Amino acid sequence: MDPVGRLVRAFRVDQRVLALAFARMADGVGNSFLIIVIPLYVGSEVVSGRTFGLEEAVIIGIILSLYGFLNSSAQPITGRLSDRAGKRKAFILVGLAGLTVTNLAYVFAGSYAQLLVIRGLQGVSVAFIVPTSIALVNELATTRDRGGNMGVYNTFRLIGFGAGPVVAGAVVATGPYTLSLPALETTGALTISGFDAAFYVATVTAAISYLMVTVLVSDPDATKANASDDLAIAVRDPTGDKLLDPVFTLGIATLFLAASIALFATIQPQVNTHLEQGSTWFGLQFAAFVLAQILLQTPVGRASDRFGRRPFIVLGMVLLVPTTVVQGFVLTSEMMFLARLSQGIAGAMVFAPSLALAGDLAGEGESGTKLSVLTMAFGFGIALGPFASGVLISYGFQAPFLFGGLITAIGAGLVYTQVEETLERPARVSVADDD
Template structure:
């Protein structure tokens, strides 16, 4: 086992604590993404009842799922700042994972729509403790020369967990009830109960991994002056906008474009004359590209620089978003989503690495939370935008996403400069700072 662990560490060439954190986030990602599939099924089951406040079940599902995203994203700058102020990342991660474990178990007791709303809101709060502290920890364990690779490895395993959860969740629910060999006659649990137990167990496993394998970096210092404010103007005066703010806006636009597909499954299936299986494959294509490319792109941006990859990724996002509104076959939609995933992979790890390069001592939590908050908001805004716009025509949501991608590309190209002073020549020459 130790030899295998050494081989894995050598393959990914990162601090063992980064790898341990990546595995921990993979485990809690499996459990958390389970709920994306399970909660809508749970809401429509006979188990849940109570006041609906005049809302349809579909709207209740949307509110429950969206509340998690909006709370999580809104609170990340706050928790990131506090982790900077106390200079302790591990404690924040453990608080969040502990909250996830308990709230996953709380679903077993939920019997009303309101209780589900409260539990999901508390889960959003819990994840808001985990994300900024995790990214800050990766940033502080890395150096300027390997930061991209570390971010890539971390994101790769996190996305593996996020992608694997929904695949297994439906099967766990549908194959229930289960009889556990406890006592003389055994104990029977429903498929829903089994899913919530799986989510709680994976969160508890993550807690154990972080407790045993993770320590705060020796050089991390508390920053009592950590500021919650996000700089909009460039303090150096070289550009109009602050580069981290610019990357946050670009990340928001990218995530919005990526998430447009989420809520228009009926329209997509009708247009392409396909079933739900094809839609699931198309939706997962983005995650597949991310898993395959995050680590190599992160490594490459340590060699060639951050900015070229971000610019190329944003440029690629433009046609890959627009074409999704124009395709007419399931196969071409799959290829479009795969290409959009490539665009996202080119942007995300290098953007985090560039922001990490710019973050000062004790500022990783607050600075990098700008990007993680923006991504979370984009994932929440995208489905709402497509749901509102698709009534005007199938292509309209994707035109909207394309416009955002164009604006994001212009902002990155004009407002973000390279942070690596020494790097190999990039194969494709880029003007404007490269």
């Protein structure tokens, strides 16, 4: 059997899902590169120009947050448009093309205003990718294997996202790089700065993703034939049995989950002082959540195909409460690492099953609209968490984590009361089923 066939059989997913997962892993490496590189680049002597009367740290914050704001805000629009067009692949390629071009544009940017425009365009570009790729995974799956498909997709995406920052700083720090090429014998060697090298890496990974999607991914026939006309995002439950629409409820829970895990990001000095530790320990604690996600997304997703979505989502949201609150009270670096790892385990129980449940509820041709509720909510949650912790930390070290525990408890209550199971009976998935 060929290597691709072995991978498809091993992961028990459609070949197109696996190709899309690897493509998102590649562009995830490049995009997460920029999380580390852009603040360094903005603070370097390479960038100059008007600061609009703002401090450099504020400019960095605006550039980074603009990406998340535009990305999250545009996702319902791009998801809905892809539903109306009945196409996913075309939207993903538009986004990857935009990401490739904007990654390269950093090489030529030298002012704060230019960086602001480029990062904003990147946010819009990624908004074309996120809801449509999730929708495509949803449409290539069935009720009995949707959780596993979502888990595999998220696992590889997170591997890419987690790998980028590990090497990004090293790429910048070890530059400049000198290339000796035969064509340059008369003019000397080509020198590339560490920043430019990082931007080239991000460009190449986005281009690789574009090629993979172009060659290996295609829209399912159902998407092309059944794009829905009624694509509004419901807030109230259309059946009248519950107060809130279940997909909207999952969106709120996802918002609270993302905010609770992102509380940690902006209070590194306070965490290090409280635990009397260095930046290395903080990096390990920050990575613990991602590690748990990588290890558990696929098995939890598969388990939700067998035993139902709702039990995992409810249990995960409930476990998020103590695993978030305890971070405000631990006294050692080791205990904080275990707390973050436990929080990651709880989060893994929510992510893939939530996407699978929302996918179960999405009719043919409306996956982009339905699933964009969750992807948008996650983006806004990642932005809300750091803001909340930055404000609340002045009230004491425990305050941000108590806030995180409160909102995750509310999310658990909403899921328990407003979301019903979508699987009528356990669906046993085996390798034989895929033959």
